[in-house]
Structures are given as structure tokens and as C-alpha cells.
Amino acid sequence: MTPVVTSVVLVHGSRTSRTMWRRQLEMLEAAGVLAHAVELPGHGSRRGEPFTLEGAVTAVHDGVQRVGGRALVVGLSLGGYLAIEHRARYPEESAGLVAASCCTAPTSRLRAAWLLLARWIETWPDGGARLNDAFVTRMLTPEAARDAGAGGFALDVMSAVLREVALCDTLGALAATDSPVWIVNGRYDHFRGHERLMLATARSSGADAWRVIVPHARHLVSLDAPVAFGRVVLEAAHEVTRREERRSRAAGVQAGDQTSGRPHALAPPTSAAEFGTMTTSSPSRVRADAVMRRELPPPM
Numbered sequence: 001m002t003p004v005v006t007s008v009v010l011v012h013g014s015r016t017s018r019t020m021w022r023r024q025l026e027m028l029e030a031a032g033v034l035a036h037a038v039e040l041p042g043h044g045s046r047r048g049e050p051f052t053l054e055g056a057v058t059a060v061h062d063g064v065q066r067v068g069g070r071a072l073v074v075g076l077s078l079g080g081y082l083a084i085e086h087r088a089r090y091p092e093e094s095a096g097l098v099a100a101s102c103c104t105a106p107t108s109r110l111r112a113a114w115l116l117l118a119r120w121i122e123t124w125p126d127g128g129a130r131l132n133d134a135f136v137t138r139m140l141t142p143e144a145a146r147d148a149g150a151g152g153f154a155l156d157v158m159s160a161v162l163r164e165v166a167l168c169d170t171l172g173a174l175a176a177t178d179s180p181v182w183i184v185n186g187r188y189d190h191f192r193g194h195e196r197l198m199l200a201t202a203r204s205s206g207a208d209a210w211r212v213i214v215p216h217a218r219h220l221v222s223l224d225a226p227v228a229f230g231r232v233v234l235e236a237a238h239e240v241t242r243r244e245e246r247r248s249r250a251a252g253v254q255a256g257d258q259t260s261g262r263p264h265a266l267a268p269p270t271s272a273a274e275f276g277t278m279t280t281s282s283p284s285r286v287r288a289d290a291v292m293r294r295e296l297p298p299p300m
Helices: 018-030 053-066 078-089 111-122 129-139 142-149 158-165 170-174 195-204 226-260 288-292
Strands: 007-011 035-037 071-076 094-100 181-186 209-214
Touching: 007 018, 007 053, 007 078, 018 035, 018 142, 018 226, 035 053, 053 071, 053 078, 053 158, 071 078, 071 226, 078 094, 078 158, 078 170, 094 226, 111 158, 129 142, 170 195, 181 195, 181 226, 195 209, 209 226
Parallel strands: 007 035, 007 071, 071 094, 094 181, 181 209
Antiparallel strands: none
């Protein structure tokens, strides 16, 4: 049987582009993992295109198709909301989900204020370029700033992003299917308010779900702590690969049974360890959020 190696699709945040994933793409390539970073409408090489929720989810879908039709989908901020939405709409494509820096409901009461602010900034003569440059310089290392800005900044897209993402039912989407979920945040992220609710909602569908907190990192966790975040993605890809291998073997057994006409039953696992994870159904397990709230080392 051909070995199963889970592919990874990366979905960037608002205003930046696929170039923000340079460090993680290098880590995944070094590990032999096929990975692709999508470009969302209105961003990077697609600046000038209108940003819509439908178009953005289609971009994620197209990215998954590019790597074989099923993948671990990793999204940060805007990309996290889109990865959650994609998993609900295309459950057969999502082998797993890493949702980073997206633990505030898109229908938050603050959204109206953010939308007014975004519209106002977009009317400035420079479209907010000086403000954006000051933010990037203050909040990111020079290397991270280069990665974030290598594809250019989409300064005119924020109001459309806020309008379109408000159409998402993030909690409903998390509960829609049962592929594994990693909720990842930087310790100092200001969008962490609903992380425990999102974790519980993902588990309500029967999905295994974990919360991972990266120390010393803020909202842009993949840029603040690229090595630590890359490790989280690699660990998630490893776990999803284990599950996909079992899924492939089970499909092969079923196909063999149909061919031979002989009944066959897979023995149920005798412990949670056979799943390669602590499952939510194990009565003796340590709380998963405590297990996965790991103290990762600072980036090198």
C-alpha cells in the first residue's frame, strides 16, 4: 500500500499575502511534506480582485485540490476563519484543521467599530500605508516584516474582509464535522476571548480538539514565533497522517471484504494510545487543554 503523507494548505491573514508563510513552507519542505500557500482574492498577486467570502473559500478549496484533494488546512486570523468555513463546507477535503489567532466571533459587537475605522482609514490619501508600516516595524522582526510584506500589503481590503467574514457562523461551522482541530494562539493575542468556547464546540461534534498556546507570541503567532508555530503544524501533520493511514487501511480492508465476500471486523482499540492521541472519550485522560497547552521554546 502506498504510504499516506498528509499535505498541508496554508491560508494567510488579511492585508498580507501567501509570502507570510515562507518559514513554515521551508520547514514543511525539509520534512518532506507537500505544502501550498494560497493567495486570497484582493491580496498579494490577486490585489484588485474583490474580496468575498465565497471567493475566499473557493481559493482554499482550489488550494486543497492542488495538493491532491485532501489536506491539513492551516489558517491564521482571517485565514483561520476561512479554514473553519472550508472544513464545514468541504468536510471530505479537510483531514484536519489548525485554526490560529481567530478566537473572537466575527459577529463581535466590536465589528461595527472596526468596520467604521477601516472605512475611515481607507479614505486617507495614502490608504493607511504609513500607519501600516509603523505597525509592522514596531510589532515584527525585520525578517518577519519582510515575509509579511514581500507580496505587498492590501490596504484597501479591510472593510470588505470585515463585511464578508461577518457572514460566517464560526461556531456552527466548527460543530459541523469531526476531523481533528488544533486551536492555536499566541499567549498575548488580543483575539483569544472565545478559545475555550471554540474548543468545546469543536469537541461537541465528536472531533478530537486541542488548545495550543505559544509563549512570547502575539496575534501574528506564525511570524512572532515561526519555529514554534512550524513545530505545531508539523506535529498536527504527523498526527493527521497517522489517522489518514488508518483510514486508508480501513478502506482497503473494506474493499477486500467486498471482493472476497468474507465478513471482516476491525478490532476496536483497547486504549486511547492506539489513536496516537488522548481522545475526548477516554475517562482516564488528563484534560486535553492542559496536555496541549505546551510551553514551546522561543523561536531560534
